[in-house]
Each structure stands twice: as structure tokens, then as C-alpha cells.
Amino acid sequence: MKSIVTIEGMSCGHCAMRVKKTLEETSGVRSATVDAVTGKAEVEGDALDANMLRRAVEKAGYKAVAILP
Numbered sequence: 001m002k003s004i005v006t007i008e009g010m011s012c013g014h015c016a017m018r019v020k021k022t023l024e025e026t027s028g029v030r031s032a033t034v035d036a037v038t039g040k041a042e043v044e045g046d047a048l049d050a051n052m053l054r055r056a057v058e059k060a061g062y063k064a065v066a067i068l069p
Contacts, residue, residue: 003043005053006066010036015062022060026052 005023010016016036023032029045043053050067057064 001045001048001069003048003050003053004066004068005041005043005057005064006068007034007039007041007057007062008065009062010034010039012036019057019060019062022056023053026056028052029056 007019010019013036016034019041020032020034023029023034023041023043028047028049029043031045032041032043034041041057053067054064
């Protein structure tokens with residue numbers, strides 16, 4: 001299963017790495033690729049839950065504005 005998360009507030013590679021780390025620590029997430037330039041994260045895993053992904057992004061200090069399957 002794959003989800004695309006649109007994120008507000010990232011401005012650099014450090015921001016992207018912080019979000020990536022937090023997403024990958026989330027239950028059910030196998031991998032995450034985060035791009036600060038586009039403001040998007042591609043998340044792969046089993047039984048991904050949009051609310052869990054949103055909370056992970058917020059925990060990293062950013063805002064998830066859209067989550068698409």
C-alpha cells in the first residue's frame with residue numbers, strides 16, 4: 001500500500017529528513033521518501049492509516065494538508 005502526503009512548512013533537506021525519520025517510526029510504515037522542494041512524502045507500508053500519518057507529520061513539527069492513497 002502507498003500513500004502520498006502533502007506537507008506544509010518544510011524548507012530544507014533537514015526538514016525532510018526529520019519528517020522521514022518520524023514517518024518511518026510509525027507503525028505499519030515500511031519506508032518513506034520525503035522531498036522538501038515538492039512538499040510531498042511517499043509512504044509505503046501495510047494498513048496505512050491517514051490519521052497516524054498526519055500525527056507523525058505533526059509530531060515532526062509540520063502540517064499534513066492532504067493524504068492520498
